[in-house]
Amino acid sequence: MxxxxxxxxxxxxxxxxxxxxxxxxxxxxxxxxPKGTEYFFSDLHGEHEAFIHLLRSASGIIREKITETFSHIMPEKEEVELANLIYYPEKVLNQLECLETADDEWQRVTIYRLVQICKVVSSKYTRSKVRKKMPKEFAYIIDELLHVDYNDDNKRVYYSEIIRSIIDIEVGDKFIVALCELIKNLTIDSLHIIGDIYDRGPRADMIMKELLHFHDVDIQWGNHDISWMGAATGNLACICNVIRIAISYNSFDVLEDGYGINLRPLSMFAARVYKDDPCERFLPQTLDENIYDAVDPGLAAKMHKAITVIQFKVEGQIIKRHPEYEMNDRVLMEAIDFKRGIITIEGKEHSLVDTFLPTVDPDHPLELNAGEEELLRVLQLSFLHNGLLHKHVRFLYSHGSMYKCCNSNLLYHGCIPMKEDGGFEELMLDGKSYCGRALMDCLDQKVQNAYFMPEDSKEGADARDFMWYLWCGAKSPVYGKGKMTTFEHYFLDDPQTYKEPMNPYYRLSVKEEYCDKILEEFGLSKEGSHIINGHVPVKIKEGESPVKAGGKLFLIDGGLSKAYQAKTGIAGYTLIYNSNHLALAEHKPFNPEEESTPKVSVVEYVKNRVMVxxxxxxxxxxxxxxxxxxxxxxxxxxxxxxxxx
Incomplete structure (x- = not known):
């Protein structure tokens, strides 16, 4: 007992x-x-419009259900219209109201069609689970409509009376919205985000807002998420990094309109210090136009350079504080010969393409001047006392982790660090050596300590510094590269110096034997299990496939970010795992004016239907x-x- x-x-x-x-x-x-349908997304990178559309359309599956249900009686144009209504009900209804086309007959037909789609997507759930997902004000009515017996004449009359009453009392629009939301809620049973919600795209904050309201979601942190989480702890290097990346991609809206971070002190400092410097290497990429905070490109370039120089200083200070990071070769500000305008990297001299560094003291290149110190103090306070940012970061903590084992799938963003011989790479943390699963568990605790340990504790301070190492350190599982060559990209013209050597994991994991080794390390069976990760875009246009190691590894970063689409040839993937198969939805570049239903292909059928x-x-x-x-x-x-x- x-x-x-x-x-x-x-x-x-x-x-x-x-x-x-x-x-x-x-x-x-x-x-x-049957098990519910799981959706896996990776590397959203702030592309809020594209991601929200994929989420609302269930990566094209809702459109498939409409076609399966109505293709014999409904022309394609009406299928598209019904799909758009389900995705964006309030917007479509407002448009129809302006056109005066949403009359009683349209509402009656639309409600009927939506009820039929509801029946299809709810068929694998218990009635009680479906009821829990229904909006309370219409739960009884929807439940009745979903279980009408059309062979019973009395029931058909009852059904018609319900619809007539809904329309007569003028709640047809609200009822249609409720049905649309229920369909979306039922189509995706659970959502897995395999890292990198932040950076590059215009509005990561909008993605976080959408995720906050999703019924079942988990997140495996990526290095860009870790950088923002580190910034929220007050880590100065992370703060500089997230500001630098936002400016470099012209994403001022996410900082100022999204999170209310005041960049005016930075703009004033940059305009004063770099007033006669064209800062040509620092002009932002304009992939998206700012809606709320348009900044002159010349001023943006000056701000970009100012925060970049400060970042290199504070990063050097972190490396000096932590010799255990083994990153002394990346304190590049100290490797500059300012008189000759050259830098020595890995024993080789390179000429700097930009030698105007007025805030750098050649004798003490890592020291911040008074203006930089004051600027960082103001920016740090903006991150430490930012209510919305901390609401989102706490969600990343409560719903996130370094990895997740779920239904025979192992999810993580970057890699499990490995050595050339196929063994797991070891990392020294607090005097102990960790590798494989033990490393991931230890890092998970480190990330927790960075945010939740008291500010004045040494353990907390060390963990906050370590957030920067996770962003770019050679043995960081969420980064997975030997070094980050940000400095080289800004100040050198030699493309050879831009290379960031990949961890051996990326070469080894395409072989089944090493995937099996990783799966066993995390307690999963070699048979029927998969690894799902992102971080490295799959270049379809160069013949790469997201399915590797005989189907044991799914690499689902295909370039949702516009910054990658020229290289990848597509706009990312959704991996969809239902009770019958795993399928990949290949995204098209998002255009709100065009139909952009992903191409869905089954990549693996399960031997026996997977039940709960x-x-x-x-x-x-x-x-x-x-x-x-x-x-x-x-x-x-x-x-x-x-x-x-």
Whole structure:
């Protein structure tokens, strides 16, 4: 018999044999249903419009359901219109109202069609689960409509009366919106974000807002997420880095309109210090126009250079504080011969293409001047006391981790660091050596400490510094490269110096034997399990495939970010895992004016349909059923008494 105190606690929720037995029956029935559909996205990089469209359209699956249900009676144009209504109901209804085309007959037909799609996407769930997802004000009506018996004349009349009443009392639009939201809610059962929500694209804050309201989501942190999380802890190098990247991609809106970070002190400092410097190497890439905060490109370039120079200084200071990072060769400000205008990197001299560095003291190149110190103090306060940013960062903590094992899939953003011989790379942390799964678990705790440890604790300060190492360190699983050549890109003209050597993981993981090694390290079976990660864009136009190692590795960063699409040839992937198969949705570059339904291809069929009982949730339910059976036994044996009113 299980611990009696635990059974007593359960008895509060199930006070009788009947109540406990009823729940056993319910849970066993759920185990016999097909598993829900999981969606995997990676490397969103602030592309809010594209991602939100993919989320609302379920990466084209909703359009597929419409075609399957109505293609024999509905022309393609109407299929597209119905799909757009489901994706953006308020927007479409407002447009139709302006055109005066949403009359009673249109509402009646539309409600009928939406109910049919609801039936299709809800078929794999219990009625109770579907009810929980329904908007409360219409739950009873929707439930009735979903279970109409069309063979019964009386029921058909009943159905018609419900629809007529909805329209007569002028709540047709609200009911249509409710049905559209339910369809989207039911189509994606759970959502996995394999890292890099932030940077490059215009509005990562909008993506976070969408994720905050999603019913079941988890996040595996990417290096760009870690950088923002580090900035929220007050890490000066991370703060400079996120500002630098935002300016470099002309993404002022995410900083100033999104998070309310005041960049005026930076613009004033930059305009004063670099007033006669054209800063040509620092002109931002204009992939997106700022809507709320347009900045003159010349001033933006000066701001870009100012924060970049400060970043190199504070990064050098972190490296000096932590010799255990083994990054002294990256303190490049100290490798400059300012009189000759050259820098020595890995024993080779290179000429600097820009030698105007008025805030750098050649004798003490890592020291901040008074103006830089004051500027950083102001910027740091903007990040430390930013309510919306911290709301989003806390969500990244509560729903995120370094990795996740889920339904025989291992999810992580970058890599599991490996050595050339195929062994796991070791990293010294607090005097101990870690590798493989133990390293990932230890780093997970480090990331937690950076945000939650007291400000005045040494452990917390070290963890906050380490957030920067995770962003760009050679043994960081979320970075996975030997070095980050940001300095070289700005100040050198030699493309050979731009190379960032990949961790051996990326060469080895395309072979099944090494995927098996990683899966076993994380306690997963070699048979039927997969690794799913992102970080490195798949270049379709060069013949690369996202499916590697005989189908054991899915690399799903295909370039949702516009910055990558010229190289990849597509706009990223969604991996979709339902009860029958795994499929890849290949995204087209997003254009709000055009139909952009992804191309969905099945890449692996499962041997037997996956039921809830076969999933991690099924294991959890089995444990719950076992506990309830013990509770019933305790009632029957008189160990506990039923609370019969």
């Amino acid at each position: 299980r611990d009696l105190a635990y059974l007593k606690l359960m008895s509060r929720e199930y006070p009788t044999i009947k109540a406990a037995s009823s729940e056993i029956i319910n849970l066993m029935a759920i185990q016999g249903l 009982a076969d999933t991690d949730k099924g294991v959890e339910l089995a444990g719950r059923i076992s506990d309830l059976k013990e509770l019933v036994a305790a009632y029957r044996e008189g160990i506990l008494k039923e609370n019969v009113e």
